[in-house]
Amino acid sequence: xxxxxxxxxxxxxxxxxxxxxxxxxxxxxxxxxxxxxxxxxxxxxxxxxxxxxxxxxxxxxxxxxxxxxxxxxxxxxxxxxxxxxxxxxxxxxxxxxxxxxxxxxxxxxxxxxxxxxxxxxxxxxx
Amino acid sequence: xxxxxxxxxxxxxxxxxxxxxxxxxxxxxxxxxxxxxxxxxxxxxxxxxxxxxxxxxxxxxxxxxxxxxxxxxxxxxxxxxxxxxxxxxxxxxxxxxxxxxxxxxxxxxxxxxxxxxxxxxxxxxxxxxxxxxxxxxxxxxxxxxxxxxxxxxxxxxxxxxxxxxxxxxxxxxxxxxxxxxxxxxxxxxxxxxxxxxxxxxxxxxxxxxxxxxxxxxxxxxxxxxxxxxxxxxxxxxxxxxxxxxxxxxxxxxxxxxxxxxxxxxxxxxxxxxxxxxxxxxxxxxxxxxxxxxxxxxx
Numbered sequence: 377x378x379x380x381x382x383x384x385x386x387x388x389x390x391x392x393x394x395x396x397x398x399x400x401x402x403x404x405x406x407x408x409x410x411x412x413x414x415x416x417x418x419x420x421x422x423x424x425x426x427x428x429x430x431x432x433x434x435x436x437x438x439x440x441x442x443x444x445x446x447x448x449x450x451x452x453x454x455x456x457x458x459x460x461x462x463x464x465x466x467x468x469x470x471x472x473x474x475x476x477x478x479x480x481x482x483x484x485x486x487x488x489x490x491x492x493x494x495x496x497x498x499x500x501x502x
Numbered sequence: 503x504x505x506x507x508x509x510x511x512x513x514x515x516x517x518x519x520x521x522x523x524x525x526x527x528x529x530x531x532x533x534x535x536x537x538x539x540x541x542x543x544x545x546x547x548x549x550x551x552x553x554x555x556x557x558x559x560x561x562x563x564x565x566x567x568x569x570x571x572x573x574x575x576x577x578x579x580x581x582x583x584x585x586x587x588x589x590x591x592x593x594x595x596x597x598x599x600x601x602x603x604x605x606x607x608x609x610x611x612x613x614x615x616x617x618x619x620x621x622x623x624x625x626x627x628x629x630x631x632x633x634x635x636x637x638x639x640x641x642x643x644x645x646x647x648x649x650x651x652x653x654x655x656x657x658x659x660x661x662x663x664x665x666x667x668x669x670x671x672x673x674x675x676x677x678x679x680x681x682x683x684x685x686x687x688x689x690x691x692x693x694x695x696x697x698x699x700x701x702x703x704x705x706x707x708x709x710x711x712x713x714x715x716x717x718x719x720x721x722x723x724x725x726x727x728x729x730x731x732x733x734x735x736x737x738x739x740x741x742x743x744x745x746x747x748x749x750x751x752x753x754x755x756x757x758x759x760x761x762x763x764x765x766x767x768x769x770x771x772x773x774x775x776x777x778x779x780x781x782x783x784x785x786x787x788x789x790x791x792x793x794x795x796x797x798x799x800x
Contacts, residue, residue, distance in 0.1 A: 387697075398623055398785045399624040407788045416580075416611060416622070417582075417622065417627070418624050418627075419608065419624070419632075420627055420690045421627050421628075421630065421669065421674075421677065422627075422629065422677065423610065423665075423667065423670070423674070424608040424628075424735075425660065425662030425665055425667050425689050425735045426610065426614075426659065426662075426665070426734040426735045427662075427665040427667075427734070427735060428610070428665075428666075428735070429666070430732050431666045431667075434610070434614070434735065434742060435613055436735035437734075441666070441667075441669065442781065443670070444666055444667045446669070447669075447670045460508045462671055464631060464676075464677055466549075466629060466630070466677065466680070466681055467630075468625050468630065469586060469625065469630050469644075470623075470625075470656035472652040477701040492644045492645050492646065493645060493646025494637050494642045494643055494645055494646040494647070495633075495635060495637070495644060496640075497680075497681075498528065498680045498681065498682070499637070
């Protein structure tokens with residue numbers, strides 16, 4: 377029951393505020409409270425090289441680049457330090473099976489942290 | 503070991519790279535002709551992957567053809583047209599033919615091309631793709647399925663030093679380095695101050711990451727205006743455009759500007775070479791390379 381109800385509730389709240397696309401693996405806290413799935417290229421690890429001189433999107437010229445907004449918010453908003461530290465983390469590829477499910481449930485069950493067996497990152501060492 | 507790796511990791515040589523012209527008709531004769539022009543000067547040459555969202559002979563097929571003609575390919579893979587399965591297949595296909603230089607890019611959007619009605623894929627972003635290439639060098643696919651022996655990729659990426667958000671570009675370079683990129687080819691940049699800041703920033707936070715800025719040979723102000731107006735991410739200051747358009751000999755002035763930009767770029771920290779592109783087979787390539795103090799390779 378909850379599994380059916382929660383996606384509706386989550387979408388009703390997050391759609392008007394963040395234009396939520398229900399990817400089911402929410403990373404808003406680590407991206408300056410800006411949803412990377414609203415980037416036309418759905419880039420989860422930073423902006424592409426096509427950002428225009430005025431800071432707008434390559435694909436939608438009258439929209440500000442999602443990542444420009446995210447970076448500004450990360451710098452200027454009084455967000456928790458730990459959230460800001462997560463900004464430069466390498467976010468794994470989206471699990472397409474979670475599309476449309478509630479990220480709240482996936483957070484609690486840690487389903488949103490499951491990655492393919494081969495996935496590993498070099499974060500922190502270089 | 504790829505020559506790109508050998509030169510960048512085990513020598514102090516300045517490394518010049520170029521872009522192989524996109525292949526459509528003309529078969530191997532065309533490849534041979536282009537290879538002959540580029541071989542004397544370049545350590546590695548990019549085999550592009552549907553550049554500017556226009557379909558051409560595939561990245562893998564082009565890279566194999568280049569290799570057959572004595573050119574070391576740097577095989578680009580963009581995230582726009584292929585999902586994670588196809589991207590890994592591209593990389594293993596390259597490895598099968600002894601192609602080790604792999605460059606992972608986001609890719610221009612489909613709206614930049616001549617088939618804007620296409621579905622855009624972007625199943626991965628460039629940094630994830632770089633990381634997956636690195637994972638493959640440890641002997642496994644993303645799924646964890648073993649690859650034995652592991653491919654010996656020399657991984658690279660691209661970055662735009664002159665597009666907003668400027669400060670974040672430096673952090674993003676570090677992110678790509680951590681994911682597995684050993685060097686970055688940079689987007690065309692007509693703002694020497696921005697390039698300077700970017701290179702200094704990268705040298706500070708990712709000292710082992712090598713940078714290869716791009717220089718484009720143009721014959722007049724026209725292609726410059728085109729880039730300025732039509733290519734998102736490239737901005738050319740008005741005074742730079744004026745300098746070329748107001749000159750009595752536009753070709754000569756554009757050439758002088760290019761040499762100035764190239765010489766400046768080569769002095770910057772973290773810079774280990776230059777990526778040279780041209781618009782429609784500019785005939786000033788040889789002169790340009792000699793003016794930078796280079797000699798043709800044997």
